[in-house]
Amino acid sequence: MQQQPENIHPLQHNGRSHIYKGLKAIVDCNSFYCSCERLFRPDLRSKPVVVLSNNDGCIVSRSDEAKQVGIDMAIPYFQAKNLIIKHNVSVFSSNYTLYGDLSWRVMETLRIIAGKNNVEVYSVDESFIILPDMTADEATNYGFFIRYTVEQWTGISVSVGIAPTKTLAKAANYIAKKNKLVSQCVTTLITPDEQRRALQSIRVNHLWGVGKAYTDKLINMGITSGWDLRNMPEQWANKQMGGVTGVRLIKELRGESCIEMQKQLDTKKMISSTRMFGTPVNDIQSVREAIATYTSLAAQKLRRQRYSARTISIFMVPKEENHTLDFHHDPIISMRTTLPRATSVTNELMKPALQLAEKLFEEGKSYKKAGVMLSGLEADECIQGNLFVPESKNNGRFLMDMMDNINFSMRNDILKFAASGTTRNWKMRQELRSHRFTTRWEELFEVS
DNA sequence: TCTGGGGTCCTAGGACCC
DNA sequence: TCTGGGGTCCTAGGACCC
Numbered sequence: 270m271q272q273q274p275e276n277i278h279p280l281q282h283n284g285r286s287h288i289y290k291g292l293k294a295i296v297d298c299n300s301f302y303c304s305c306e307r308l309f310r311p312d313l314r315s316k317p318v319v320v321l322s323n324n325d326g327c328i329v330s331r332s333d334e335a336k337q338v339g340i341d342m343a344i345p346y347f348q349a350k351n352l353i354i355k356h357n358v359s360v361f362s363s364n365y366t367l368y369g370d371l372s373w374r375v376m377e378t379l380r381i382i383a384g385k386n387n388v389e390v391y392s393v394d395e396s397f398i399i400l401p402d403m404t405a406d407e408a409t410n411y412g413f414f415i416r417y418t419v420e421q422w423t424g425i426s427v428s429v430g431i432a433p434t435k436t437l438a439k440a441a442n443y444i445a446k447k448n449k450l451v452s453q454c455v456t457t458l459i460t461p462d463e464q465r466r467a468l469q470s471i472r473v474n475h476l477w478g479v480g481k482a483y484t485d486k487l488i489n490m491g492i493t494s495g496w497d498l499r500n501m502p503e504q505w506a507n508k509q510m511g512g513v514t515g516v517r518l519i520k521e522l523r524g525e526s527c528i529e530m531q532k533q534l535d536t537k538k539m540i541s542s543t544r545m546f547g548t549p550v551n552d553i554q555s556v557r558e559a560i561a562t563y564t565s566l567a568a569q570k571l572r573r574q575r576y577s578a579r580t581i582s583i584f585m586v587p588k589e590e591n592h593t594l595d596f597h598h599d600p601i602i603s604m605r606t607t608l609p610r611a612t613s614v615t616n617e618l619m620k621p622a623l624q625l626a627e628k629l630f631e632e633g634k635s636y637k638k639a640g641v642m643l644s645g646l647e648a649d650e651c652i653q654g655n656l657f658v659p660e661s662k663n664n665g666r667f668l669m670d671m672m673d674n675i676n677f678s679m680r681n682d683i684l685k686f687a688a689s690g691t692t693r694n695w696k697m698r699q700e701l702r703s704h705r706f707t708t709r710w711e712e713l714f715e716v717s
Numbered sequence: 718t719c720t721g722g723g724g725t726c727c728t729a730g731g732a733c734c735c
Numbered sequence: 736t737c738t739g740g741g742g743t744c745c746t747a748g749g750a751c752c753c
Contacts, residue, residue, distance in 0.1 A: 322739035329735095329739070345738040363739085392735045392742095480733050511732070514745065541741060603729090640740085 284460035285405040291526065292400040292408055292459065294431045295438040296379060296415055298372075299446070299454070301394035301425070302330035305371050306361050308424050309706050309714050317358040321346055324545045325362055325701065333449075362702040368393060370707045374423045382418055389530050397435060399530055405459040412455035432458040435528045436521035439477035440467055440495065464524060468495035478518045483510060499523055536648060537576065542567040543640025549588045551635040553627070556585070560626040561619055563641040568615040571643055577611035579645030581618055583625045586638040604629050611647045618643070 298304060302320035307313045317334035321327065327345045338356040340349050346360075353360060372393045379396050380388050389397040400411060412429040419427050428449070430442025437458050444467055445456035458464045474484040476495050486509070492498050499522040506515035517527040542563040550556060560583055571578055582605030604625045612618065622641055630636075704712035 324737095324739065326737080326739050343738085347737045395735075478733070482732060511745065514732085538743070539741090543740060545739065601730095605728095638739095642741095 283462065288402055288404055289408070289433065289459060290402045292403070292431055292433060293435055293438045293526075293530070294398040294400055294408075294412065294415070294429055295391075295435070295442045296396050296398060296419070297428050297430075297442050297446070298375060298394035299426045299428055300330055300332050301372075302361075302363065302368055303332040303335075304425050305368050306359075306364075306703055307332070308371070309703070310359075313359055317356055318361070319349070319353070319358055320361045320363055321701065323363060324547065326545065329363070360701055364702050364705060366705040366708050367703065371423065371425060375419055375425050375427070378419050378422045379415070382415060387530075397438070397530060400431070405457060408459060409455065409457050412457065413453070416454055426454070428452075428454040430456050430458070432464070433524045434521040434526045436477050436518060437464060437467075437524065440471055440475075443471065443475055461524070465496060468499055468522065471495040473498055476518070476522075478514070495522060537574065537646055539642055539644040539646065540567055540570050540574070540576065540578070541640055541642040542570070543584075543638065543642075545638045546636065549635040549637045551633070553630050553632075556626055556630050556636065556639065557623055559639050560622050560641060563639065564619050564622045565615050567641050567643050568613060568618050571613045571646075575649045576646045577613040577649060578608075578618070578643035579611040579647065580605055580607045580643070581621055581625070582606075582642045582644070583622055583629065584640050584642070585626075585629055585636045588635045588637045602629060605642075607645065611645065613649070 300318075303318045306318060306320060315334065316332075317338055317340075318332040319328050319335050319340060320330040322329045325346055327343055328340060328349055329343065331340055331342065335356075335358055338352060338358070340352055340358070352358070375394075376388065376390050376396055379398060383398045383400075387399045389399075391397055398415075400408060403411065408431045412431050415429050416427055419425060428442055428445040430438045430440065430445055432438040432441050441456040441458040444458075445452040445454050456467075458467050472493060473479050473487045473495060474481075476498070479487070479498075487493070487498065490509075492501065499519060501519060503516050503519060506519045507513070509515065510518065520527050544559070544563065546555075546559065550559070564581075582603055584601050584603035586601055606621050606625060608617070608621065626639075704714070706712060706714045
């Protein structure tokens with residue numbers, strides 16, 4: 270029998286009936302990409318499924334059944350092949366058109382439930398929600414309500430974590446996902462007692478904001494659980510964990526909210542397009558074609574989000590000759606240039622991009638990856654004029670809109686710039702992609 | 718024995734996230 | 736043989752200015 274402190278009202282003895290202000294929920298789709306694939310393949314329900322990254326490089330989403338047979342997250346496809354064959358795992362290349370559409374349906378459902386100003390879309394499969402003032406018990410019920418509604422309306426199952434801060438909500442969500450049978454996919458960490466027990470059970474590497482580098486450092490110092498970290502002094506965090514970032518993390522673990530909800534209309538900082546090459550590339554012509562293609566893609570994204578860009582940078586990753594055993598990030602070479610005025614017209618971006626590519630490319634070297642980044646973004650309505658550059662006619666923009674519309678309604682890339690090339694030997698592999706069921710007429714789901 | 722100080726802006730790079 | 740892509744935020748350090 271647990272002993273209760275005497276000075277607390279019996280109804281509030283565990284803090285569950287106190288009214289809490291500003292609780293936050295994180296709603297996270299379970300194995301999102303796999304769930305999307307299974308939605309249109311009911312035969313795969315409760316079968317192991319994995320989805321691959323671009324280029325069919327590594328595994329980025331696993332169904333619970335695939336996890337159970339021992340397939341790890343983010344490992345290269347070829348390394349998992351044996352397990353995949355042995356356990357008859359279904360494999361899909363990533364199909365972002367499909368995932369993007371289903372993501373929108375899930376987020377729209379959340380906006381209807383919580384009010385659109387209370388939802389912050391954090392990633393393709395996660396949203397933070399700010400809850401009305403309520404008791405801990407009510408919060409739990411609310412979590413279940415979200416879970417059932419989203420599943421019923423979209424067919425996608427979600428896990429919900431609720432706590433006073435985003436970092437603790439993420440921790441709650443981690444616990445909810447870890448043991449779905451116990452949690453039924455909903456966990457709340459609202460009272461101090463709940464938070465302490467949860468943090469004691471979580472290793473630091475599973476905390477939001479602690480990656481590989483800090484994990485190694487913390488473990489070395491003997492700080493292994495979330496609770497250990499929570500109890501470290503702020504000055505220590507300031508020195509050892511990246512300054513203000515570390516201080517914020519510790520405060521958040523203590524229940525003091527430091528990472529506020531973002532307004533959804535906030536402006537982007539950069540838009541990029543980058544790909545691995547299917548095979549390493551060592552001739553300037555292929556590099557030019559790749560850069561031209563990525564520039565078109567990035568410019569298309571730019572226009573779709575109604576931005577223009579002033580700065581364009583391109584980068585390439587040379588293939589390293591001597592392999593080390595450890596996989597590590599290869600050094601990146603990059604170059605940038607700033608335009609006289611912001612633009613979203615593909616050919617205005619293409620020219621400087623290709624010039625940079627020429628400068629960066631070295632004869633005799635091979636490259637395994639390249640990309641284009643657009644920054645210095647300005648929303649279309651408020652482009653800063655430049656007195657010394659003639660106002661470009663609207664023709665460029667008009668032409669772009671036409672291209673975008675045709676590409677969107679027909680199929681991607683039906684219209685493109687000649688510089689993108691037509692053979693594309695460097696193009697990424699994507700052999701196992703499913704149909705874009707919800708966005709292409711010719712790929713609709715068929716019932717026979 | 719001695720070599721100013723402090724602010725701002727920019728860039729490169731590290732760390733993290735999904 | 737084969738290890739993703741698209742982001743954000745923060746810091747350190749250099750250039751420049753007075």
